[in-house]
Each structure stands twice: as structure tokens, then as C-alpha cells.
Amino acid sequence: MTDLREPETGAPGLTVSDLTIRYGDTEAVRGVSVQVRPDETVAVVGPSGCGKSSTLRAVAGLTPVAGGAIGLGGRDITHLDPARRGVGLVPQDYAVFPHMSVAGNIAYGLRARRLPADRRRRRVAEMLELTRLTELAGRRPGQLSGGQRQRVALARALAVEPDVLLLDEPLAALDPQLRGGLRRELSAMLSSSGCATLIVTHDQREALSLGTRIALMREGTLVQFGTPRELWEDPADAFVADFLAGAVLLEAERSPDGAAVLDGRWRIPAEDLGTGPTGHGRTRLLLRDDSLTVTDRDDGAAVTARVVHAEFVGDAVRLTVDAHGHVFGVRVPPDARIGRSVSLAVVPGRATLLVPAP
């Protein structure tokens, strides 16, 4: 309200500009800006309590906005009644109306909009087709599986041809064993619906696989917003690297013969390092699970680390090691003999030095 900048709410798709949400005295969301273009799926991801669900609820009009603006399809909907926003919401529990059939659920929004009966029936049939529920049209939700209920909620939300589809933790309520298959199914239905979509999730795998762009939030603020590859290959900070890929991001100093990290206690030769451009200013070294290996060398190119823990992960043993206060994951072959401390070196080509563009 006190924001003097003109919020950009005129673009097509969804535009969230400088959104702030307060619950009592606590700011749940602070100055978050996210855009969802038509035909695009943006995944808002972050640990629990990061404000991602509040952001989605604000877009749906279910949570009051303390500052900033929300635009949808060129209209400013910041303070519009939820019934007039033109959003399609699929809540975490799917909220399928238990006292209506599958077809009745899908028709709900169309009845509320007083669509003529014949057009309503046609639209419901289309939605049943899209979500492969035609044979279940007469069933009550009580007789459906979790995945089927999700599809009913999706069909119901899509039936009203919303300007944006909002999915709140779409897979969290489902059996973990089935989640992978249902994620692929959901992804296929979303892309065939062709609707701008905002997905909220705490699971980085879901975000990577469902989002054409990812908005990563932490403690109410937006940390990074970009394509999955941008976030994967050039994380804004150590939190993003860790959250998304379990990777470690170290401050590095580049020299002609390589890079120095851990305050110069570890010098990595240039020939072992890949390099990549970063848009985040500083030179940093990105290490993933498979970037390091245990070595016998004990020169400056290796660093000594204490083994904190070792666990079998199937094709490898994953060591958790501590080197000068930084904790890394290292994969070693399952039959490797590991003592209480190890020498670590970079696997050539597997570690990336992120270098600011000149």
C-alpha cells in the first residue's frame, strides 16, 4: 500500500509484484516478484514455512495482501473477490466436494457461472476426457483413489478456463510409491491443458521436473527465479545449491593455474576444473556428490577431511565428510576401504568453477 512503484499488472499471464503478506506482526512474505507467462509452469519451491503457500493463497485471494500487486491476464486482481479472479485452485487435500459426483464436481464452477446446460455438459465431457475420468463420471469421491481425486480437482479447476492454475503441493497427499508415476501423469496433463500454472512444492525433484521455471523461496523472500538449468548450474547461493542438488558452493579465488578454496588451504589445478559463467558476481566452486573422490595424493591439490558418516546408497557408499568446517558428500565405490579421515580430490571435469562474466 505504501509502495510507490507502479506495479506491473498489465502483462498477460500472472504477475506478482513485490508481494508482502503479514499475519499479525510477522511478515510471512516480503517483496516477492514472480511472473508466470501463459503456457508456462512456474514451480515455487522452498522448505516448510518459507511463504510459498501464502504466496499461492494470495494469488487465489484467500489471504490478504499487505503490499505489492497481483495481476492476471492484464487485470489488477490484488484486492478482487476470489470468485471473480479467474484462477483455478487445486488445494493440497484436493477439496473434492464429497456430496457431488465426479461430474457434479467438475460442473460446479460452470453452474456458478450460469453456463447453459448444454454447454456445461459439453465442457464437463471434455474435462472428463482430458483427465481420463469419463468412466468414473458418476462416482462419488469417497470411492476414488488419491490420484483420481487429484484428477477431479484438476478437471474442476480447468473447467472454468482459468487464467492461471494454482496447485498447492499436488503430490504430497499421495502414497510415496506412486508419486513418481503420478508426477509424470500430472506433468502430461498440465502440458496438454496449455494453461499458465503455478505449483507450490517443498520437493526439489518435483520442482525440477514440473517447472519450466523455478522460484526458490526462503524465509519469506525470493532467493532465485529462473529455469531449472539456471538454478542447477548457477545457484545464487549455497542455500540454493544445497536445497536443489545437495551440492556445496564454496567461495573461490581464481588464479592462472587453478582455484583456491577454503581460504587457500585447498588448491585445485585448472586442468581438473570445468568452468561456467555466473550471474551472481563472485567466483565460487560448485561441488556435487560426484565431484569429489578419495585419493592417495597428499599434495596441495587434495584436502584432508574427517569422515562423519558413511551410508550405503545402492551403487555407492555416500560419505559425509567435514573439511575445515564445511560438510561435503562424497560417493565412493561400495567396496572402498575408508578410514576415519580421507584425502579428497576433484574428479577431473566434475567440479565447476563459476566465474563472473567479464
Add this chain to the structure above:
Amino acid sequence: MTDLREPETGAPGLTVSDLTIRYGDTEAVRGVSVQVRPDETVAVVGPSGCGKSSTLRAVAGLTPVAGGAIGLGGRDITHLDPARRGVGLVPQDYAVFPHMSVAGNIAYGLRARRLPADRRRRRVAEMLELTRLTELAGRRPGQLSGGQRQRVALARALAVEPDVLLLDEPLAALDPQLRGGLRRELSAMLSSSGCATLIVTHDQREALSLGTRIALMREGTLVQFGTPRELWEDPADAFVADFLAGAVLLEAERSPDGAAVLDGRWRIPAEDLGTGPTGHGRTRLLLRDDSLTVTDRDDGAAVTARVVHAEFVGDAVRLTVDAHGHVFGVRVPPDARIGRSVSLAVVPGRATLLVPAP
């Protein structure tokens, strides 16, 4: 009860022999045999409804046994009162007594056993130390985090020096983001307690990392029981391969120049294949996510598959493909151009032909 074989309940540790559990007319568990040696952690894993929790509850004496025998520390406990079994149970919700302090919880079993006050205090102090709860000894459970509550339940169960520790889905109630760290913490505490442990979980990663042996159950029966590497490298059947590693197991025919799979429609040259011994009788080909690659070759060494789905998984795109009715996962570089069908070949050395020992 009608089983004529002598159940082996005399061994140290836990011995479950030919266990059958019925709920009304349905057999929840059928003829399951599992042994847990002292100092060993066995993980019972399987999809929901496979009977793994019923097995644990039968060992604790909380579910009646319809057939078979349960031995613990050389005693037959099949029908013993739960209070006299000498098991330490950590239920899925931790079941920390809300009206007692942390120390009071840990002392509960010692009081029930009428341990003298001084020995009780000493034991409680030991357990507080082991689970790093000493500073929280006076707290009420309502003031604890999920991970701390888990440690209270663990300390309480270990305090009575049980012959076996039973953990029911120990990490399922915790925040997904914290689960990895707490798994490592739990693993460390279990190994320092030195108590025979039976863990029930639905998560294959937990089973692989926590179990010295894994018992994989499906629909009430035991499918395979062995070390994580045995199950990983020589799965008993396609279900085990899929459940544990998302891998595919194909019937294969071995010839001097390689192996033929998919009814001879795909011939893989011998030089591309690793081989391993199998204890499960038939020759089979084990394919993991990273066993296949997309190729331009279109000879007999490649197989054509339809692309069902593609999803970004960070460092790669994971294709779900369908070849002659078999569904595989294939990882390709994130920038690969993929059409509607692909030719697949084995990455040399990454696929294993399991050959029965002669």
C-alpha cells in the same frame, strides 16, 4: 499352529519363523521368516500394505500370531505378554508420554521393572548422554522438535536394555528436508547402542542406508532377505529391482557373443555387458537408469523405444521409454534433442548380465 516344523526360536537375537498373521479372513502376513543377529540392524521394507508393520507388531506382542513362532534371546516369545518380551518399541508417532518430562519418559520402563532409584538415575543419565538429550532432561515433550522426540522414544526403549529394538517408520513423521540428517544421526546412535534392531520402512533409501540386512516384503510374503549389496546386485525378481533401485530386470538368453532380451528382438554384444553371479536360477539382464544411452546406431544391438515422458532431474533429463511393452528409464544429457522415439543401446560396462552359478 498347524505348522509341524520345529520353529527355531533358540538362537540369540530375534528369530521370526514362518510367521502368519490374520485379520479376520485376510492373511496380512504369510510364512515370513527373518532373523536379526545381535549387533545387527535388519530393515524390513516394502510398499504400504505389504505386512511389514504387522510383522513388527507381532514381534512386540501387539498383534496376535496365527501361525509360526517368534524367538528372542533364546526364549520362545510367540504368545508372551508384551510386558515380558524384552523388546524396545519406537512407534511411528514416537508415543512419547506427554505428561512426563524427558527424563520421566526414559525412566518409565525402569520404574515398571522396579529398578532401585539410584540405578535408575544412573541408567537415565546414560541414555540422556547417548541420545544427547541431557540438557533437555527436564523438558516436556510438547516443547521438543520431532527429531528430539524421536530421540526420547529411542532412549526410553533402549533404557530397559531390550533384546531387540523395534523401529516403526522412524523417519516418516519428520520434515522431509531434515530426514537425511536425522537418518545419519539415527544410524550413528543405533550403531553405538549395539542392540539388535528391526526397522520397518517404506523408503528404499532408508532401508539401504540403515540396514545391515534388508528383508523386502510384498503382499504379506518375504520376497528377498539379504545384505543391501546382495539385493542391489542380484535382485530376486523384477519387483525387487524396481522397488530398490528403479531398475529393470529382463529375462535374457546368453550366447557366446552376448545376450538376447525382449524375446530375441534385442541382442546386446558381449563386450558391452558386465556379468555377475545370481542365486536366483535364471539368466537375466539388470538395467539401471544409467545403463542405457540414446544412440544413432540402428543395428540389432540397439532397440527402438517410444518416448513416454521426459523430465528434468537436474544434471540430466530422465526419459521414460517403452520398448516392446517394457518401460525403462534412460538418462540423457539435459541438452540432448529427443524425438518421439529413440534408439537405445547399452552403455558399455553399465548393464549387468546375471548368470546362474554353474
Add this chain to the structure above:
Amino acid sequence: MAPGTARVRLRTPPPWTAALPALAVIGLFSAYPVAVLVGNSLGLGSAPADGGPTLEHYADALASASVRESLAASALVAGVAVLATLVIAVPVVLHQARQDRAGAGGASTDALLTLPIALPGIIIGFFAIVLNGRTGLLAPLWEGFAGLAYTLPGLLVAYVYFSLPRVLGPLRAAAAGLPHSLTESARTLGASKARVLATVTLPLLLPALIETGGTAAAIALGGYGTVATLSEGIRLLPLDVANALTTGYRLAASSTLAVLLAAMAVAALVLGRGLGRLVGRAVAS
């Protein structure tokens, strides 16, 4: 300890043994006195006055105009009062559910609203007299208020007040049990607040409304204190029962009236529960 004595008794016993303690409580406190009462009303009592099985006591009772009037008045007062109570209670509990979600702790409001459950029926009758008795406090405002307490509208108001705190608790639990995401989803689908109320909230609340209404009607039917205080006016069934008992100790006749009253109350309760469950199944399956 001999082997076997420590065996777990976990095998499921036949249902009737498991239900034994509960059934004993029922038998001791319900079934037997009810049977005796019904027996009395059918002329099977052991008192020398009763001479064998007959329906004549029921015929007598139903032939009496005053009993028929009381029956009708009781049914009317209980039914209409409970309906009015539900109409008042629904917005209150929906409002409370909203407050709860917003975390705007309505604990004190809640306590105040259900406090009157402690007020005896006799006090509520007293309220009515104080306010609307023949020389009631409101009489100077409008002469219609004088003596209103003894009329049908007066009784209705008194019984609404009697039923309200009894209805708020269960209804509040039912309203709190409705997932808020249902109404939120309905709103985002384009339904107005009124439409959401009519198509989602009320249909899903209906089973609880019916069951709670039945129970409240049963309790209102049997509530003696209020009507006893207001006994100068319209007569309800409990008054007749008490009368039959005090004016000459005629066991069979008074048993008959008691059975009629109990049967009406139990019918209201059972009907409410049965219908509530039925509607619940239709609504939520």
C-alpha cells in the same frame, strides 16, 4: 508363573462377551425400568389395582382431550423451538469456525455461549416470568408482553434459550470438522458466499444438524423445569405425567403417560440419529 498364564489374550472373542460390561450398564440402568414401566402401562403391574394385559390405559389417555392437547403442544414446542435454535446456531458456529481458523481465539466467547447449559430449566422458566410474566419487566413496554411467558410464543422463546447452549457444542464440532479448503475451492470456482453456503456448507452440515436437532428435541420434550415454572399457561406432556403421579397414586395411568413421553423423546433422538446417519451417507459417500 506357569507357562500359558502369561499368554496374550489377543484372539478376538465373540462380540457378545466383548460387549458385556457395556450391556450390563444398559440393563441395570435402562432396560429393566423401561420394561417395568411398559409392563405397568399395559396393566401387567404387580399392584393389586392392575388386572392383567390390557391396552385400556392407552385408550383412556388418548381419549382424554387434555392429554391429546398436551401431546400436540409438546411436539409443537419441541419441534419449532429446536428448528429456531438451529437457525440461530448455524451462523454462530460458522462464525466461530472462521474465528478459529483466523486464530482469533474465541475461547471466551465460546465459554459464554455454552455457559447457559448450566442454567437449570427451572431458572429459564423463571427468566420468562421475570421478563414476560403477568407483571413482568417488559410488560410496561408493550402490553402484549404481559403474560406472554404463559403462551405458545413465550414457551417457544424459553425453549429456544434452553436448547441453544445444548446445540452449539456439537454443531461447533461439526462446523470445525468441515475442511475449509472446500469452501475456499468453491469460492475460487466463482461461487458467491451465499451460493457456497447453500451448495457446500449447509449440505455438508446437514447430517450434524439433523442429529443434533433430534437430540435437542428429545431433551426439550422431557424438560420439566421450564414448563413447571410456567405451569399456569399452556400444558405440556411432562406436566401431565407429574400430575398423574401426584394427584392420586394410580400406577398404570401414570405409567402410560410416562411411556408416551419417553417414547416421544426416544423417537426424536433415534429419528435424528438415524436420519442424520442416512443423510450423512448420502452426502459424504
Add this chain to the structure above:
Amino acid sequence: MAPGTARVRLRTPPPWTAALPALAVIGLFSAYPVAVLVGNSLGLGSAPADGGPTLEHYADALASASVRESLAASALVAGVAVLATLVIAVPVVLHQARQDRAGAGGASTDALLTLPIALPGIIIGFFAIVLNGRTGLLAPLWEGFAGLAYTLPGLLVAYVYFSLPRVLGPLRAAAAGLPHSLTESARTLGASKARVLATVTLPLLLPALIETGGTAAAIALGGYGTVATLSEGIRLLPLDVANALTTGYRLAASSTLAVLLAAMAVAALVLGRGLGRLVGRAVAS
């Protein structure tokens, strides 16, 4: 539609405006009559008989031996009856909770057990007379049964029966809410069933026992029907209130008794709730 009229009113309004509808219901149906009643009892009534603020009506009431006796008997009957009810109810609800878990649907047992909630107090008094009145059915068995209904033990039994169905519902919900894993864990830790009951089940059930007991005591205190039927014997406070009302219309004196009765009932309810919450906080924090 003009811009702005469709704005969502989601900003949290000040608490008092949000509580308005609920407060209106309270005011209309509770606060005002209570205030009037209290005013009357303090001599502030508008009737010409009342002459300004005074505590003399309370002094008179408490000086009367019969009122003092009624007060004591009421408190004793309500308190002891509710305690006895809880003692009977706890094993029943624990048994029901076990049944529920085993899926041995106790729906019909459940229905039978709470059905007597529909039985009016007046009918329950009637039961007592039929069974244990001066010429009651049980009198031939043992002469002590004759007239027992009018004695303290007889009243206690009648009030236990009156309270039981009112207590079973809430207690059952509380018992069902106790995680079964708590008792299971306690058992595997080596505690006998009795020890688990004493150290886990009962302590965790205690807040619900206290709150339910308080509410049941409040309702028992005000229950007029039962004692009215048995009015030949021990006198309880509701009888005095009714008497003061009928024998000569003395507003201030009868208001005083009514306030005393209402205050006792409300005190029982509030004490039960407050203490229950307090113990609950001590138990579960």
C-alpha cells in the same frame, strides 16, 4: 460493478466487531435475564415490593435451615452422583475405544448406551418410584427397598442414571483421542495393564474427566424433573426455587434462590472447565 465494491474484506477487523453476532446471541439470551434476576435478588427489582439495594434476601435465604439443608443436599447429590457416574463410565468408554480399534463396531451398543439421554428427568424419578417407592416393585425383595427412592441413596442412584448418558458421549470422544501407541509403548516397556491404566491412561484422561464431570454436575444440580417426582423425600434446591415461586409470588425472595441455584450450577461448569484446562495444560505440555 464499480471498482472497489468487489474488494475482498480480508483485513483482520478489530476483535469486538468479529465477535458481534455471537455476543448478540449471548446478550439476548443470557446476560440480560441474568442481570435482571441478580438485580431482583438484590432488591433492585421494579416491583413496588422491592425497596432498593440490599443483601437482606440473601441473608434471609441462608438463615433458613431448610434452604441450607437443600443447598447441602443438592451439592452432595450432584457431586457424589457425578463421581459415581465417572467411575462407571471410564471402563465403559475404555472398552468402547478398544472395540473401535478392533473394528468390532460398537455402533448399536453405543446407541443403546446414550439413548437414555432422551429420558426426561421426570421419567427417571418415576423409575425410582416404580422400583423403590413405598409400594415399589423391589419392596417385597427386601424391605429396605421400600421408600429407598426418597432417601439420599435412592436420589443418588437416580441421578447417576440421569448423568450417565450425558457423560458417556464426551468421555468416549476423549478416550478415542488418546493415541493407542501410548499404552502399547508402555506395555512393551514392561508395565502391567493396571500400571498402564494408572500411569498413562487415567492421567491423560483426567482433564476430560474433570471438565465432563463439571458439566454433568451443573446439569444434575439444576435437574428438576427427577427431584420433583421424588419431592416427598429429601429436598433439593430446585424444589425450593419452584416453591418460592408458586407459594406466593415474592419476586425478590424467589430470585435470590434462583440466583443461588444458577450460581452453583454455573460454578460447577466453570470450575470443571477451568480446572480441566489447567490440568490438561499440566498433563500435556
